[in-house]
Amino acid sequence: MIINGVTIDATFAEAFPMKATRAIITAQNEKWAMISAQAMTGFATSVIACGCEGAIERVMDPSETPDGRPGVAIMIFAMGGKGLAKQLETRAGQCVLTSPTSALFSGIDGGIRIPLGKNLRYFGDGFQVSKQISGKRYWRIPVMDGEFLTEATTGQVDAIGGGNFLVLAESQPQALAACEAAIDEMRKIPNVIMPFPGGVVRSGSKVGSKYKTLGASTNDAFCPTLKGMTKTDLSPEIESVMEIVIDGLTKEDIDKAMRVGIQAVCDLGANNGIKRISAGNYGGKLGPFHFHLQEIMA
Amino acid sequence: MSALTFTLKYKPAQRVDLSPLVCNQLAGLSLAEIGAILLQSGKLKLRVDELFTIEGSDTQDIVINNSTDNLDFIGKELDGGRISVNGDAGAYLAFGLKAGEIKVSGNVGLYAACEMKKGYLEVSGNAGDFLGAALPGNKMGMKGGTILIKGNVGERAGDHMRRGNILIEGNAGDYCGSRMTAGTIAVMGQTGRYLGYAMRRGTLLLWNQPNLSASFNDCGAHTLAFLPILFASFKSLNSRFADASIAFNRVQRYAGDMSEMGRGEVLVKL
Numbered sequence: 001m002i003i004n005g006v007t008i009d010a011t012f013a014e015a016f017p018m019k020a021t022r023a024i025i026t027a028q029n030e031k032w033a034m035i036s037a038q039a040m041t042g043f044a045t046s047v048i049a050c051g052c053e054g055a056i057e058r059v060m061d062p063s064e065t066p067d068g069r070p071g072v073a074i075m076i077f078a079m080g081g082k083g084l085a086k087q088l089e090t091r092a093g094q095c096v097l098t099s100p101t102s103a104l105f106s107g108i109d110g111g112i113r114i115p116l117g118k119n120l121r122y123f124g125d126g127f128q129v130s131k132q133i134s135g136k137r138y139w140r141i142p143v144m145d146g147e148f149l150t151e152a153t154t155g156q157v158d159a160i161g162g163g164n165f166l167v168l169a170e171s172q173p174q175a176l177a178a179c180e181a182a183i184d185e186m187r188k189i190p191n192v193i194m195p196f197p198g199g200v201v202r203s204g205s206k207v208g209s210k211y212k213t214l215g216a217s218t219n220d221a222f223c224p225t226l227k228g229m230t231k232t233d234l235s236p237e238i239e240s241v242m243e244i245v246i247d248g249l250t251k252e253d254i255d256k257a258m259r260v261g262i263q264a265v266c267d268l269g270a271n272n273g274i275k276r277i278s279a280g281n282y283g284g285k286l287g288p289f290h291f292h293l294q295e296i297m298a
Numbered sequence: 299m300s301a302l303t304f305t306l307k308y309k310p311a312q313r314v315d316l317s318p319l320v321c322n323q324l325a326g327l328s329l330a331e332i333g334a335i336l337l338q339s340g341k342l343k344l345r346v347d348e349l350f351t352i353e354g355s356d357t358q359d360i361v362i363n364n365s366t367d368n369l370d371f372i373g374k375e376l377d378g379g380r381i382s383v384n385g386d387a388g389a390y391l392a393f394g395l396k397a398g399e400i401k402v403s404g405n406v407g408l409y410a411a412c413e414m415k416k417g418y419l420e421v422s423g424n425a426g427d428f429l430g431a432a433l434p435g436n437k438m439g440m441k442g443g444t445i446l447i448k449g450n451v452g453e454r455a456g457d458h459m460r461r462g463n464i465l466i467e468g469n470a471g472d473y474c475g476s477r478m479t480a481g482t483i484a485v486m487g488q489t490g491r492y493l494g495y496a497m498r499r500g501t502l503l504l505w506n507q508p509n510l511s512a513s514f515n516d517c518g519a520h521t522l523a524f525l526p527i528l529f530a531s532f533k534s535l536n537s538r539f540a541d542a543s544i545a546f547n548r549v550q551r552y553a554g555d556m557s558e559m560g561r562g563e564v565l566v567k568l
Contacts, residue, residue: 066527066530067523067524067526067527068526068530069523103523126561127561129499129501129561129563130480131482131501131524131528132442132461133524133527133528133531134531138524138527140522140523140524146520146521146522146523147520147522147523147524149523149524149527
């Protein structure tokens with residue numbers, strides 16, 4: 001398959017079941033909601049070492065947020081419910097509770113309820129106030145700038161992590177420009193996040209390493225500087241490869257995000273140095289979810 | 299199916315206990331069986347069809363017409379369904395209400411929504427003393443749900459209240475929110491003496507400055523983030539509380555009752 005001169009490989013991205021949650025952070029203005037959201041989703045690029053994957057899903061209009069203030073929706077994904085709950089609580093406590101003017105709300109009504117502010121209330125040292133409004137429990141925790149309002153719980157749902165595609169380009173600036181265009185479009189799709197910095201990862205990994213202590217190491221088949229040294233997957237004109245990793249609530253959400261992302265890359269086309277779109281997988285043996293590139297773009 | 303309608307034929311000389319006439323107890327009964335139910339009235343037992351004309355068939359939608367202030371225990375422990383009362387209601391209306399909705403077009407007597415657990419009570423007129431309170435000697439009043447009173451309420455509204463909302467469009471009598479454990483009482487009108495007497499926790503939300511006891515301490519003026527959410531939860535009510543223009547989030551906060559636990563609050567609109 002070739003779209004606008006860009007070859008779409010006959011391969012697939014392999015993804016895994018994860019647990020996910022969403023939280024809504026509001027603040028006096030969008031600037032401070034964003035600061036808080038960025039702090040909460042910092043150091044959350046990969047479950048390999050961060051304990052979770054998290055990112056900002058979207059900015060919310062005041063009319064959409066529970067307290068009518070500007071807000072930001074964030075999503076966090078982890079391999080299991082226990083790990084997710086721990087990451088959520090730690091991050092909420094250190095990044096949102098501490099952030100000026102912030103408030104924190106559940107972003108998923110259904111699912112298994114996991115603590116959001118339920119245990120942060122103890123920071124109130126007995127001065128915290130509980131309010132049950134429309135069936136939801138909120139905690140008002142006195143803090144130095146006034147009150148930190150948080151919903152007690154949020155929903156944990158089954159999700160999918162590890163959807164991906166690779167952008168193969170003739171130069172590094174062209175690869176990055178294509179990925180930026182893809183991310184701009186993919187961020188418009190609900191229920192997905194791209195957890196790596198700016199949504200883009202340049203250090204795609206393979207399973208295993210020559211070093212026993214490492215479970216993952218550089219994906220040498222896609223490293224352009226190793227074209228003459230390893231069993232490469234790159235043709236001579238490819239000078240740079242970047243990857244976009246997608247976590248989403250459902251397969252359909254990831255399908256949609258991959259489609260608009262790949263389309264945005266293909267719109268730049270071969271004239272802008274984009275040569276191929278590929279994807280990372282483990283031969284289909286590890287992850288139950290397969291995203292076939294050509295099917296998605298058909 | 300039309301609503302099961304009880305139209306009072308005459309005002310009984312004695313008070314009548316109407317507790318058997320709730321949706322959950324009438325489900326599956328024929329009109330004849332319903333008519334044969336005995337109601338306690340003083341030392342007498344009156345048949346339902348002796349007191350009421352009965353029409354309709356939907357036991358989950360009950361209407362009581364020509365209701366008077368000596369019909370007690372209307373909607374006692376109602377567990378789903380709807381009761382509409384046209385006229386006044388006596389004491390213990392919605393006693394221990396578990397679920398469902400009760401609406402009264404007139405005034406209601408003592409202990410309305412006493413020990414209510416969940417559900418919704420709406421009174422277009424006034425309510426007597428001990429609205430949403432605990433029975434004498436009991437320590438736990440209203441535990442959940444919402445009460446809307448469009449008129450005024452008597453003394454001791456929310457006595458020993460533990461959870462839920464009491465919304466009063468008019469005035470509240472003395473000792474409003476006394477011995478509250480938690481929950482919210484909102485009063486648009488004036489409040490009487492000894493507001494929040496011995497309250498432990500909970501919120502009294504007021505539109506007018508009260509005459510507070512010395513055991514309430516001023517915590518200053520604040521903008522509270524939970525208030526817009528609270529007001530938003532009233533949007534669906536048939537009430538002035540649903541009007542977005544009456545909502546506020548800027549309040550003077552008083553903490554008390556310091557002679558008790560002191561974790562309660564009186565929030566007065568600024």
